Amino acid sequence: MRKGQYRFVAGFLFIPVALYLIFVIWPYLQTFGYSLTDWKGQSQTFSFVGLDNYTALFQDDIFLKAIWHNILFLLFIPVITILLALFFAFMLNAGGRGRAGGVSGVAGSGFYKIVYFFPQVLSLAILAVLFGAVYRSDSGGMLNGFLMKLGLVEESSPVEWLNEPNFVLWALIAVVVWHGVGFYLVLFSAAMQAIPRDIYEAALIDGAGRAHTFFRITLPLLWDSVQTAWVYLGIAAMDMFILVSTMTAGEYGGGPDHHSEVMATVMMRNFLLYGRSGYACAMGVVMLLLTLIVSVVMLRATRRERIEF
Template sequence: MRHRKYPFIVGFLIVPVALYALLVIWPYLQTFGYSLTDWSGESTVMHFVGLRNYTTLFSDTVFRQALLHNALLLVFLPVVTILLALFFAFMLNVGGRGGTGGVQGVRGAAVYKVVFFFPQVLSIAILAVLFEAVYRSDGGGLLNGILQKLGLEDPQRPIEWLNDPNLVLWCILAILVWSGVGFYLVLFSAAMQSIPKEVYEAALLDGAGRVQTFFRVTLPLLWDSVQTAWVYLAIAAMDAFALVSTLTPGVAYGGGPDYHGEVMATYLMRNFLYFGKSGYACAMGVVILFLTLILSAVALRVTRRERIEF
């Protein structure tokens, strides 16, 4: 039967690979082609300009600022999200110590798991509407309303969360973390449940506390999942388009105030559709693609460790 193996495999692969090539690879190649032109976006007329878009791009201060913001998200989004998700997952699965010495989560763990997962169910459009109300710049907003009720804020001088150059990016980060933690919590929970209870019981018998159990047992055995989470979150940090374009101030796809909320994707879209510099925007798209690819490769490489079998 061995001679029939390859037709069999090819038969399964040909459709997905063809679709992938047509819908992913080919557009990327086209984008690269357009990035070498001065294409305006709505006509078939364009001129070859070589690498001029790329040279312009690297001296573009707004793009560099956007890149810096993505880099900040890249550092903080995975770290904060993964730490919180790990902490909650640990508490929900093995953090409890009540009862007869078995390994279990804190009381009500099943309920918490569902509650934490809620944000993940919300579509990004709903998130935007929701957080527009949370961050609203007068007493009608959730945050400002609470601060004013507590007497911590002068109603005449409310904090304009998304219009404050020092706060806007962190406000966006907070939404990304809030909406992401639930998913990674469930991911880590599932992984934790596949760790045999005996391992924990052994650790308990040896007198390990919660902290020691977590760092010596749980984390090493979860490393595969953490690694995956890291890559996903890093890719999300390179994007952030929907939230920035809907929530931050500014003409055409937000990014304000005064570029303090700008990310690469919003700057790309403004150039693509608003300034009619589609060729230039395609160059940004190519740069973002390569940055994301490099990032994924690095993340997978750096976090590679020996797998522990159990």
């Protein structure tokens, strides 16, 4: 390329980079700046307090609890979602047997594929309302109503799903998994369809069963997609704000008694309700760092040699 062209290309690249710097990087820097102050959030008067907010942060039981909950989400949400999505995708694409000639999904797989995708078209807000009705704590709730019909739960003492310290996190994980499986199923399906059929047929001829085909052929060839899914789900697990704040008890959720608190809900409460915005900014910075670390670790940990086909 000639000299002028570099300038020309740079001219086009400049705008996106500038937008990114201004709307993403600059707010991060600002947040970091505010996190060193005692800003109260409603005006521009504040003073510099150094790292006090960060010191306080790591003595704040509620925030530490919230980090722990995010870590639990981080462990369970990606694992459960990816395993289920992989299993279903495999059954839909290569799990069928019995028909002559080649590899296909189980009977009716086209139909299932559409059905699995349904939850994905719902927005998180609708999801919260929907599962609010599922987990409702009296006989009007779907789960409670069902269990009462079966006689497993007494009408006078229904299960208060989202008000049980031991249940609430699982109830939330179930919502996220239900919502996410369909999308990753489609992602994995697309990747599976790109795998040449002769490989499967060769395996079949060699006498490989379903399990063997899956672990020896499908999974290794899907690794890139799984890695992507892992990072996306990991980031979602670090957030969880919408579901927790709308479904669980208390202002900005987190109830009962902080048992479902995540970093984002603690941050919002401090920022908007308690007027401790500088402190909340420190939480934001910690969230950013943790999310970055998680992404890097996940990408590193799942890195494998790429198989060309």
